[in-house]
Amino acid sequence: xxxxxxxxxxxxxxxxxxxxxxxxxxxxxxxxxxxxxxxxxxxxxxxxxxxxxxxxxxxxxxxxxxxxxxxxxxxxxxxxxxxxxxxxxxxxxxxxxxxxxxxxxxxxxxxxxxxxxxxxxxxxxxxxxxxxxxxxxxxxxxxxxxxxxxxxxxxxxxxxxxxxxxxxxxxxxxxxxxxxxxxxxxxxxxxxxxxxxxxxxxxxxxxxxxxxxxxxxxxxxxxxxxxxxxxxxxxxxxxxxxxxxxxxxxxxxxxxxxxxxxxxxxxxxxxxxxxxxxxxxxxxxxxxxxxxxxxxxxxxxxxxxxxxxxxxxxxxxxxxxxxxxxxxxxxxxxxxxxxxxxxxxxxxxxxxxxxxxxxxxxxxxxxxxxxxxxxxxxxxxxxxxxxxxxxx
Amino acid sequence: xxxxxxxxxxxxxxxxxxxxxxxxxxxxxxxxxxxxxxxxxxxxxxxxxxxxxxxxxxxxxxxxxxxxxxxxxxxxxxxxxxxxxxxxxxxxxxxxxxxxxxxxxxxxxxxxxxxxxxxxxxxxxxxxxxxxxxxxxxxxxxxxxxxxxxxxxxxxxxxxxxxxxxxxxxxxxxxxxxxxxxxxxxxxxxxxxxxxxxxxxxxxxxxxxxxxxxxxxxxxxxxxxxxxxxxxxxxxxxxxxxxxxxxxxxxxxxxxxxxxxxxxxxxxxxxxxxxxxxxxxxxxxxxxxxxxxxxxxxxxxxxxxxxxxxxxxxxxxxxxxxxxxxxxxxxxxxxxxxxxxxxxxxxxxxxxxxxxxxxxxxxxxxxxxxxxxxxxxxxxxxxxxxxxxxxx
Numbered sequence: 072x073x074x075x076x077x078x079x080x081x082x083x084x085x086x087x088x089x090x091x092x093x094x095x096x097x098x099x100x101x102x103x104x105x106x107x108x109x110x111x112x113x114x115x116x117x118x119x120x121x122x123x124x125x126x127x128x129x130x131x132x133x134x135x136x137x138x139x140x141x142x143x144x145x146x147x148x149x150x151x152x153x154x155x156x157x158x159x160x161x162x163x164x165x166x167x168x169x170x171x172x173x174x175x176x177x178x179x180x181x182x183x184x185x186x187x188x189x190x191x192x193x194x195x196x197x198x199x200x201x202x203x204x205x206x207x208x209x210x211x212x213x214x215x216x217x218x219x220x221x222x223x224x225x226x227x228x229x230x231x232x233x234x235x236x237x238x239x240x241x242x243x244x245x246x247x248x249x250x251x252x253x254x255x256x257x258x259x260x261x262x263x264x265x266x267x268x269x270x271x272x273x274x275x276x277x278x279x280x281x282x283x284x285x286x287x288x289x290x291x292x293x294x295x296x297x298x299x300x301x302x303x304x305x306x307x308x309x310x311x312x313x314x315x316x317x318x319x320x321x322x323x324x325x326x327x328x329x330x331x332x333x334x335x336x337x338x339x340x341x342x343x344x345x346x347x348x349x350x351x352x353x354x355x356x357x358x359x360x361x362x363x364x365x366x367x368x369x370x371x372x373x374x375x376x377x378x379x380x381x382x383x384x385x386x387x388x389x390x391x392x393x394x395x396x397x398x399x400x401x402x403x404x405x406x407x408x409x410x411x412x413x414x415x416x417x418x419x420x421x422x423x424x425x426x427x428x429x430x431x432x433x434x435x436x437x438x439x440x441x442x443x444x445x446x447x448x449x450x451x452x453x454x455x456x457x458x459x460x461x462x463x
Numbered sequence: 464x465x466x467x468x469x470x471x472x473x474x475x476x477x478x479x480x481x482x483x484x485x486x487x488x489x490x491x492x493x494x495x496x497x498x499x500x501x502x503x504x505x506x507x508x509x510x511x512x513x514x515x516x517x518x519x520x521x522x523x524x525x526x527x528x529x530x531x532x533x534x535x536x537x538x539x540x541x542x543x544x545x546x547x548x549x550x551x552x553x554x555x556x557x558x559x560x561x562x563x564x565x566x567x568x569x570x571x572x573x574x575x576x577x578x579x580x581x582x583x584x585x586x587x588x589x590x591x592x593x594x595x596x597x598x599x600x601x602x603x604x605x606x607x608x609x610x611x612x613x614x615x616x617x618x619x620x621x622x623x624x625x626x627x628x629x630x631x632x633x634x635x636x637x638x639x640x641x642x643x644x645x646x647x648x649x650x651x652x653x654x655x656x657x658x659x660x661x662x663x664x665x666x667x668x669x670x671x672x673x674x675x676x677x678x679x680x681x682x683x684x685x686x687x688x689x690x691x692x693x694x695x696x697x698x699x700x701x702x703x704x705x706x707x708x709x710x711x712x713x714x715x716x717x718x719x720x721x722x723x724x725x726x727x728x729x730x731x732x733x734x735x736x737x738x739x740x741x742x743x744x745x746x747x748x749x750x751x752x753x754x755x756x757x758x759x760x761x762x763x764x765x766x767x768x769x770x771x772x773x774x775x776x777x778x779x780x781x782x783x784x785x786x787x788x789x790x791x792x793x794x795x796x797x798x799x800x801x802x803x804x805x806x807x808x809x810x811x812x813x814x815x816x817x818x819x820x821x822x823x824x825x826x827x828x829x830x831x832x833x834x835x836x837x838x839x840x841x842x843x844x845x846x847x848x849x850x851x852x853x854x855x
Contacts, residue, residue, distance in 0.1 A: 088520065088522065089523075090521065090523075092525060093523055093524075094525075094557070096522065096523055097520075097522050115557075116557070116558075117519050117522050117558045117560075118519075119515050119842070120519050120558060123509075123511050123512040123514070127509050127512050128476070130488065130489050131481075131483065131485055131486050132482050132483050132630075133484060133486075135482075157667075161664075164664065165486070165509070165742075166508075166509045167509075167512075167559050167719055167742075168509075168559045168560040271525070272553075301552075301722065303720055303722030304722055305726060306729070330695030330696055331695060334695070334730075337698070350557075350559075446844060447843075447844070447845055447846065448845075449843040450840075450841070451842075452474075452511065452839070452840050453839055
């Protein structure tokens with residue numbers, strides 16, 4: 072019987088982290104081994120806090136370190152991953168960060184299973200073929216509307232058929248500034264490309280503040296308004312959805328389990344559900360959300376703002392669907408996140424992205440790059456070292 | 464202007480942690496200072512992981528360490544605590560464990576504000592007086608129905624008018640075992656006392672498995688069935704609530720923000736909402752849930768399975784209500800959790816509990832006991848010590 076022999080978490084970081092909405096400035100890589108096979112995953116999470124959740128001493132029967140429910144478990148078939156999921160969620164029910172740790176482990180286990188079966192993950196998930204996706208370039212708003220205009224023109228010149236702007240000053244400098252930003256984005260992009268706007272939960276639970284942007288969003292034919300509110304504010308989302316007309320609401324990246332995303336589908340009135348495989352519980356949970364979205368007439372889209380290893384993991388989930396065609400493509404990766412994989416999922420001449428037809432995720436991180444950005448970390452409890460950066 | 468000068472987290476633990484559902488085996492205490500005033504709080508959370516969330520390096524603008532949004536902030540009025548809440552939730556949106564860290568900090572800030580105003584926290588929350596509460600003793604099911612019978616008799620002999628059994632073997636040994644356990648609890652307690660049952664989310668999302676216990680729950684006049692399912696499984700809760708008749712559903716301890724608890728009230732059909740002040744975002748978030756519960760005709764009850772410092776914090780939230788009368792009273796505290804406070808909130812001759820009429824929480828932890836159980840912890844990142852157990 073093949074069992075999980077090791078789980079290693081690697082904390083990587085750019086030399087300096089800036090106070091901007093760029094989630095690719097650090098990374099938490101997961102390496103799992105079982106016999107002679109090895110899998111890689113990535114958590115979209117605070118590296119240090121997630122490492123602590125992997126190795127912390129047990130507090131009680133429902134607050135155990137995540138490693139306790141993974142090490143030594145059987146890994147031969149997809150059902151084994153589902154069983155590990157159940158075990159982690161039961162044994163670490165009161166350990167909040169556990170969902171983020173599980174996410175990267177789950178991705179690594181699917182990659183490992185792909186190595187065993189010599190199949191891409193999407194095939195293990197039951198899909199016969201991987202359909203190409205239409206990537207939208209995910210960009211931060213410029214500091215000024217003119218900066219945003221230039222960014223939009225640049226994205227259009229790269230051939231992206233869809234662009235999303237978010238974060239930066241948006242929502243922080245008043246209504247007129249937001250109107251100017253959206254108009255500038257549309258101007259830079261031209262009329263034929265898809266434009267989306269990401270508000271980064273800036274309006275909390277304030278429906279009226281969000282609603283004041285609806286006119287310009289409609290006039291600029293914005294496809295979706297993403298995260299106007301806190302992920303959990305279902306009623307607030309729903310209230311805005313009744314007034315947003317052709318501008319659909321989108322959200323879900325904050326979901327750290329499939330239930331949260333399912334509730335956004337069921338109760339929040341979203342037209343697009345965006346989950347991050349590196350947060351929601353990995354490929355296993357993301358696939359369950361995809362199934363529920365498909366059954367509910369809601370469009371599934373990945374949320375990815377990190378490396379192309381994470382991007383591959385995200386796309387495996389809905390690669391088998393021809394219908395759910397858009398995908399997020401992180402457009403401003405840090406050097407670390409870009410160099411982490413030796414190849415990248417870039418748009419082809421049709422502006423489309425295709426997954427690698429190789430086992431598992433189809434890509435492994437570059438170990439030399441990992442070594443270069445590795446953050447040396449040690450955690451000592453009662454005189455005993457319970458975590459030390461593992462050897463690569 | 465009075466500002467927050469320091470936040471210190473102290474990891475305490477029994478010498479040995481057992482793999483049982485007793486959440487009082489370790490503790491995470493929070494000390495906050497502002498000028499010449501000091502406040503104490505407690506997180507109901509994995510100590511090491513929560514410490515990491517306080518001090519971790521920033522990942523990006525929405526994934527900052529919790530301390531970054533608290534240190535140096537103004538603390539003069541209740542509104543200042545609400546402002547700190549907003550700041551933490553915005554700056555640490557992608558740091559999952561942040562809600563648990565915020566919870567203990569929030570409690571400590573209310574305690575500190577009570578020291579400044581020389582008022583109990585419940586008065587700062589707007590209540591004129593603190594009504595006594597009827598405590599139910601919260602006990603683990605015995606290993607056998609006979610053990611449970613003896614525990615129930617003992618609780619009755621101590622004068623408790625209400626007892627809740629949960630966890631232990633319940634839900635893990637088949638239907639007949641669960642029936643025998645519930646019958647034994649009722650037999651031991653006699654007919655006149657309130658009996659509640661806590662399933663500890665054991666049935667996941669399986670309505671039918673839970674429904675098989677409804678007959679015995681009804682026959683034994685069980686007041687509520689707690690946590691039959693995962694906290695996020697709102698539809699599953701709702702489906703069972705339509706069949707449970709006089710046995711109300713209860714839940715909410717897993718909520719780590721007020722939205723989650725509000726959704727259980729709005730969508731899950733619960734009759735009782737139970738939030739843990741040490742997890743949900745402290746007294747601030749718990750009070751918002753109380754207000755929503757009261758407006759919705761749902762009964763609010765604290766979830767408390769740790770020290771009497773945490774118990775005092777929980778009770779401040781709804782002390783001003785005569786109507787919401789039941790409260791959880793942890794009945795099997797570890798030596799650490801029991802000795803942590805020099806006094807305890809024990810039932811009086813009427814079987815009722817009354818808060819201390821003293822500033823803040825009305826109690827501070829015993830520093831000698833803290834020293835005795837303190838767990839020496841060090842976290843080093845890139846050669847720099849970012850956390851070391853603070854001096855008491």
